Amino acid sequence: MLRVLVIDESQSRAADICAGLVKAGHQVAAVLASSLDLAGRVEELKPDVILIETDSPSRDTLEHLSAMNRDMPRPVIIFANDDDSGLIREAMKAGVSSYVVDGLDPARIKPIVEVARARFEETLALRRELAETTQKLSDRKIIERAKGLLMKTRKMEEEEAYHALRRLAMDRGQSISRVSRDVIEMAKVLL
Structure with missing residues (x-):
């Protein structure tokens, strides 16, 4: 059972995400309204995966993810409506394992989490090899x-x-x- 940190400014959307995570066999570590103090919360909660739902990831969110990725890397999944290729590239540079456009279907959570974890582990292995x-x-x-x-x-x-x-x-x-x-x-x- 994976512990998932959910970040979503919409409480109703977050409730749907949490229900989908529980249905997929995962545990919700916490639900945050923003990525403010992300590193502190990740250190405190020690989630296995971070799931963010947003219309478009802000520059602040990407900076928080980048800082967290340096010190406490975790698989990160972003569900967004913004399909700007430059923004997607910036998200990937910040350590996002999976960037899914057009929102979240709770039925797709399990395979998306598995793909994100696999990609994260591969990236981590490549980083170690490079180091x-x-x-x-x-x-x-x-x-x-x-x-x-x-x-x-x-x-x-x-x-x-x-x-x-x-x-x-x-x-x-x-x-x-x-x-x-x-x-x-x-x-x-x-x-």
Whole structure:
């Protein structure tokens, strides 16, 4: 059972959404009239999914979603009447997993939530992979730089410099990238 945070300025529409969510087997964590203090409410309520129904998402709503997406990412579904492609792109950049135009049919809630969750998980996996790849590239650059310093200052061959860094990393029980950073920092002080 998923906990869903519903945001809708219309209480009657929100009641229909809540009924559809319960029928789909989900629990309503809370119903908010606006996205004001969204991050605080998400931190407090810890919903699994955020569902927003609006005529058109405001710039403030998209900014709140973007901030929340950086710190506490969650699948976000927006049901709106506005089909402006620029606005849809902005919503997707803000972390919206699914943007559905022409309102909400309570009978469609379950599959829409599942698609949004699947897309969110895929996006999260891609972000993690990108972060890991970026970190590996950064580590590789640092190791290359430390090897270059050892080759220049100690007149070592490349393989010899790499083995020296590896030995130092093993002796210290640290990663080779951490040792390489230390070598670069020491070189700044000494040179």
